[in-house]
Amino acid sequence: MYTHIMVPVDLAHTGRLDKALTCAADLAKLYGARVTYVAVTAAAPGAVAHNPAEFATKLATFAETQRTAHGIDVRSHAITSHDPTVDLDPALLKTVGEIGADLVVMASHVPNLTDYIWPSNGGTIAGHAKVSVMVVR
Structure with missing residues (x-):
């Protein structure tokens, strides 16, 4: 039914994502789907990383921990934005099409x-x- 699941993540708050991450992993196992973890960062240094390259590396490491924990096929996709607060939703919507995802699983409050x-x-x-x-x- 689904072949590619996109999961937006906030690397500064991964502890709050457990239910969404588990849900995405379970769906990936059920359908044999790939999961791409997507995160948005600023070009300026931030709390998670000093630059976009370091951020991309941390996101890739996060994806690998999910592969190990759940035994699923994973990718990571880091997006650099001038203002992630303003650009987050448009960047995520654009990325859905760019990576060819057919399902988005995301945490919310x-x-x-x-x-x-x-x-x-x-x-x-x-x-x-x-x-x-x-x-x-």
Whole structure:
């Protein structure tokens, strides 16, 4: 049913992604799908990495830990943006098509009052992606 699952990750908060990561891995095993972990960083030094190359290496290492933990076929795809806060949703939506994903599995929070004013990333991706999106809370 699915052949390529995209999983957006925030390397600064991987501890909050356990349910989504497990869900994506289980779906990958069920359908024999590849999983691509996607993350967005700034060109400037940040809390996770000093530069985009270091960030890409850390994302690749993260993907390898998922391969080892779950026994799935993985890739990583790092995106560099001038302003990840503003560019996150458009960058993720663009990447879905670029990598050929047919499912997006992403973590989200329980909606609160501010989500009526500013939609969550998961809500935006689910509302605009041309593929199926599973938002995991």
